[in-house]
Amino acid sequence: MKTVEMPKMGDTMEEGKILRWMKQEGDSVTKGESLAEVETDKVNIEIEAFAGGVLRKILVPEGASAPIGAGIALIGAPDEPLPDLLTGNGSARAAATTPKETEKGATTPEAPAQKLEGLLREGTVGYSQGTPQQPGLQIAPATESFERIFISPIARRIAEEHQLDYSRVEGTGPNGRIIKMDIEAALAQRQEIPAVPLPVQVPVEETAPAIIEAGEVTEIPLTAMRRTIAKRLSQSMQTAPHFYVTSVIDTGKLADLRRQINEYAQKEPDPVKVSFNDLLVKAVALALVRMPQVNVSFAEDRLILKKQVHIGMAVALEQGLIVPVIRNADQRRILDIARESQRLAELARTGKLRPEDFSGGTFTVSNLGMFDVDSFTAVINPPESAILAVGSITPTPVVIDGQVVVRDRMKMTLSSDHRAIDGATAARFLQEVKRLLEEPFGLLV
Amino acid sequence: MRTITYRDALREAIREEMQRDERIFILGEDIAGYGGSYAVSKGLFEEFGEKRVRDTPLSEEVITGAAIGAALGGLRPILELMTINFSLLASDLLVNSAAKFHYMFGGQPEIPLVVRMPGGGGAQRGAQHSQMLESWYAHIPGLKVVMPATPYDAKGMLKSAVRDPNPVLFIEHELLYNVKGEVPDEGIEYTVPLNRGEVKREGQHVTIITFSRMLHLTLQAAEDLAKEGIQAEVIDLRSIRPLDIDLIVDSVKKTNRVVIAEEGWKYYGTGQGLAALIYEFAFDYMDAPIEHVNSADVPMPYSKVLERAALPKKSDVVNAVKAIVPQALVHG
Numbered sequence: 001m002k003t004v005e006m007p008k009m010g011d012t013m014e015e016g017k018i019l020r021w022m023k024q025e026g027d028s029v030t031k032g033e034s035l036a037e038v039e040t041d042k043v044n045i046e047i048e049a050f051a052g053g054v055l056r057k058i059l060v061p062e063g064a065s066a067p068i069g070a071g072i073a074l075i076g077a078p079d080e081p082l083p084d085l086l087t088g089n090g091s092a093r094a095a096a097t098t099p100k101e102t103e104k105g106a107t108t109p110e111a112p113a114q115k116l117e118g119l120l121r122e123g124t125v126g127y128s129q130g131t132p133q134q135p136g137l138q139i140a141p142a143t144e145s146f147e148r149i150f151i152s153p154i155a156r157r158i159a160e161e162h163q164l165d166y167s168r169v170e171g172t173g174p175n176g177r178i179i180k181m182d183i184e185a186a187l188a189q190r191q192e193i194p195a196v197p198l199p200v201q202v203p204v205e206e207t208a209p210a211i212i213e214a215g216e217v218t219e220i221p222l223t224a225m226r227r228t229i230a231k232r233l234s235q236s237m238q239t240a241p242h243f244y245v246t247s248v249i250d251t252g253k254l255a256d257l258r259r260q261i262n263e264y265a266q267k268e269p270d271p272v273k274v275s276f277n278d279l280l281v282k283a284v285a286l287a288l289v290r291m292p293q294v295n296v297s298f299a300e301d302r303l304i305l306k307k308q309v310h311i312g313m314a315v316a317l318e319q320g321l322i323v324p325v326i327r328n329a330d331q332r333r334i335l336d337i338a339r340e341s342q343r344l345a346e347l348a349r350t351g352k353l354r355p356e357d358f359s360g361g362t363f364t365v366s367n368l369g370m371f372d373v374d375s376f377t378a379v380i381n382p383p384e385s386a387i388l389a390v391g392s393i394t395p396t397p398v399v400i401d402g403q404v405v406v407r408d409r410m411k412m413t414l415s416s417d418h419r420a421i422d423g424a425t426a427a428r429f430l431q432e433v434k435r436l437l438e439e440p441f442g443l444l445v
Numbered sequence: 446m447r448t449i450t451y452r453d454a455l456r457e458a459i460r461e462e463m464q465r466d467e468r469i470f471i472l473g474e475d476i477a478g479y480g481g482s483y484a485v486s487k488g489l490f491e492e493f494g495e496k497r498v499r500d501t502p503l504s505e506e507v508i509t510g511a512a513i514g515a516a517l518g519g520l521r522p523i524l525e526l527m528t529i530n531f532s533l534l535a536s537d538l539l540v541n542s543a544a545k546f547h548y549m550f551g552g553q554p555e556i557p558l559v560v561r562m563p564g565g566g567g568a569q570r571g572a573q574h575s576q577m578l579e580s581w582y583a584h585i586p587g588l589k590v591v592m593p594a595t596p597y598d599a600k601g602m603l604k605s606a607v608r609d610p611n612p613v614l615f616i617e618h619e620l621l622y623n624v625k626g627e628v629p630d631e632g633i634e635y636t637v638p639l640n641r642g643e644v645k646r647e648g649q650h651v652t653i654i655t656f657s658r659m660l661h662l663t664l665q666a667a668e669d670l671a672k673e674g675i676q677a678e679v680i681d682l683r684s685i686r687p688l689d690i691d692l693i694v695d696s697v698k699k700t701n702r703v704v705i706a707e708e709g710w711k712y713y714g715t716g717q718g719l720a721a722l723i724y725e726f727a728f729d730y731m732d733a734p735i736e737h738v739n740s741a742d743v744p745m746p747y748s749k750v751l752e753r754a755a756l757p758k759k760s761d762v763v764n765a766v767k768a769i770v771p772q773a774l775v776h777g
Contacts, residue, residue: 152732154701172771173733180701180732181774 001076001083002051004035006060008068008167013040017065018072022046023055029075036072045231047072050170054078069167151178159183162355164190187355189224225320233379240298240385240417244377245426249437251393251408254279257440265335276393277313277367278338282443283436284388285309285329287429288363294429295362297383298420312361312381313341315348322348323381325361334443369393375411385420388433389413446627454596454628455485455561455617458603459523461631463493466521469607470497472508473525473561482527483563483622509535509560513543513612516558521607526562528570529578529616536581543612544587555610559603565618565658565708567756572744575752577657577709580718582614583686589613590685591639594660596626598683601637609639618658618708642689644696648676650770652696653762654719655706656682659738663706666762674775677704677766685715693719694727701732704765708757711739733769738762 006016016038023035034046035055057074060066074082149167151159155178159166162183169186171178222230254276261274288295288309297304309330312323324344326337347353366378367390378389389412396409412433416426436442449457463469470493471486477500480487490498501508505526512524526532532539539560546554566575583590589611593599599617606613629635645660646667655663660681667677678696682689697703703723705716720735741755 152701153729154732157729172773179771181771 001056001074001080002053003071004047004049004073004075006038006066006068006070006072007047008165009038009040009045013068015065015067016040018060018062019044021058021062025055025058027055029053029055049075050168051075056080057082149178150175152180155180155183158187162187162190163359164355190355223319229320232382236380236382240380240382241419242377242380242415243418243423243426244413244415245423245430246375246411246413247430247434249410249412249434250398251276251410251437254437254440255393255408257443261334265338268335270339272335272338272342274334274338275341276369277365277390278334278341279437279440279443280365280367280388280390281311281313281326281329281337281341282332282334283433283440284363284365285311285332286436286443287432289330290432291425291429293425294386294416294421296385296420297362298385298417299383303420306362308362310360310362312358312364312384313344314364314366314378314381315345317348322353322358323361323364324348324353324358327360363387365390369410375413377413378415380415380417385417386426386429387415389415446629448625449596449628450622451596451599451617451624451626452483452485452622454600454626455603456487456489457628457631458600458607459486460489460492462523462604462607463489463497466607468519469521469523470499470515471523471525472499472501472512474501474503474508474527476500476525481525483617483619485561485622486525505531505534506538509538510542512558512560513538513546513556516543516556516612517546517554521557521559523559523561523607526560528574528619529562529564530574530576532560532562532614533578539582539588539612539614540585544585547611548587556612557607557610558612559606559609559615560612561603561615561617563617563619563622565620566740566745566752567620567658569747569749569752570619570745571747575745577707577714577740579614579616579685580709580713580715583715583718587612588686589639590616591683592616592618592657592685593637593683594618594621594624594657594681596624596628598637598643598681600628601635602639602683605636605639608636613639616657621658624661637683639684640687640689642680642682642684642692644678644692645681646677646679648678649700650676650774651702651704651766652678652680652693652700653704653706653766654680654682654693654716656685656715657708659706659708659757662757662759663762666706666759666766669759669763670766675766675770682719688719688722690722690726693723694730697723697727698730701730702769703731704736704738704762704769706738706757706762706765708740710742711737712742714739736765736769738765 009016019037019039021036023029029035029049029052031049031052033049035049036047038045038047053075054077055073056076059074060072066072150171151166152173156166158180164183164186166178166183169178169182172182173179258274258276258279265272265274292305295306295309297306308328310325310327311329312325314321314323324347326332326340326344329337332340344353344357347357361381361384363384364381364387366387368376369390369392373391374394375391376389378387380387391411393408393410395406397404398407398409412430414426414430459471471489473481475482476486477490477495477498486498509524512522515522526535543556543558546556564577564579579590579592582588589609591602591606591613593602603615606615646664648667653663653667660679663679667679670677678700680693680696705719707714707716709715711717716737716739720737723735738757738761740757743755746752746755
């Protein structure tokens, strides 16, 4: 018998409320199928079955809340006996809080709870509810919302190094202990999904979804990557108030500089070709150093200024997109950036990016210039607070000294999260980027 | 390289050292004319005479005390005790005299004493004569405790022990004397240090730490495991004290899993002490709790069938490894 637990869907989440059970007791479920819709402090999400079987018992009824880690349902074989504790009436009460308690919980400050959880994770404070050998009994009462996760030291170390939320990784070791192999499998899965640690379930052994042809439509079930893109970008649009600032750049000097750099770079021992995008990455990185207030994350009760500048570059893939990260782009020479971006793009196309290649970005550049796009707006890649959308370089008639002349120009649109960045800040940042691109020797000196 | 027995390797080490240094002499019960209970000293009496190959009375306390006194007086005795079980009679001298004098008397006296003695069971010697007591002595600062498992290591470590200025307990095993192995020709000088273990087989899935006779069972177990795709790294401690913890930690960093296979009992023994050190120095690299393979927690039965049941077997090592190496890791 396996216990379905209230998942942790974000750093600040303490409990979730069951909005709707999508399966009823006695229904059979397959791994990955949605079980219930849950409301958290931020979003409504669907909980997926992490194991197949029959939904034997719903422990938390619709409308009730449960702390993260608490059992909310049991999945098992059709004839498997229910644990004794749960055959009586009090089962739901054991896991769920009454609405009154929920209110009380909601006013509790978050920080101490997070601190306590940190201690639990580090093993400073041990807590185990029930008898570990009997998963059915692992139901935390509402007052003690943290359940001990059994994970081997090396597995925890690797998970923490890769910022992987291991609370939802299924352990295959004794007592359900998460072992190194499980974390490596989860990291391999995560490679398919874009940037930053994600508060979504890491699907284990997902089989290729079947394409259903029926009548006039074709239904394509979502891949893990597509689901993640959907969830994260919806969350970004819903929680981060986006605003947009556009600027037009004269790229004449930039093109000259690029040509000169490439003439030089092709004679390097290790020849490399620098793209406009590489110069953009450098310009943005330098601008972020000068304006650290844009290199920021919004964290509900505080702003987190990042001291390092890691620039993500959106790479389109057949099945979705991924954002590999050029670390410390501000400190790199342009040729380094070109080499690194080519290496990362190649790894991305061949699906060989490691988690550290696409996590930890502090700002993203999305360039659709090659698709003959005039301009566009991009959705911010959380937990970053801004993204730069770059269009094509176009010969444009402009008036200079009373004369109409043709100049190469490019439009850039900065999307900013207004919770962290104000309009004037965004405008000044874009101005700095513009200045660096129009006087591009600033990228070198 | 030629192949000789563990017994012959020991004798060669003693002979070569005695030829090298006149201060070296051997003493023990029945070691002269009879050649020793396990025939290690056979022929030495004829070669070196009774001044340097001395039969002693049947009193471990007396002969250990005499050996310590000789060491204090400037000689370099190699004392043979018939088994480690009898060393308990002399343990006060070993623990309170040999291990302490250098520390208690301002570092002035040195005790360059080697005590050779076999431990272990498997030859139907009964409960009192089949014990692995190395952890008793390895607990004591001031004593070195080594347990080589191969003829090569036996010869090289006995030479190092003889040259060491400290008391060294050189623990053999009754069932090792006939074990054969490659050893450089007589007269080719080599030594093996007293503070280094050795990786006797490389692997990436699990580290099996062992010593003395269990090394040979463990290597066989590793062969069997390899047929199933599990690559075990086998570390032979060789020295119980000082312990080569760096070698172990490096291996654990690679494999993340440890089995400790020893013939002694589990509780408060060498393996448990070792496990505590591994948890202390390599905790962050562990993927599973340490598995232990030991003798049954009983006095050794005399009955052949029961003795076999009480001693750790090759299959115990195989099963311990399988308990912590996930199938999917090997086949996945």
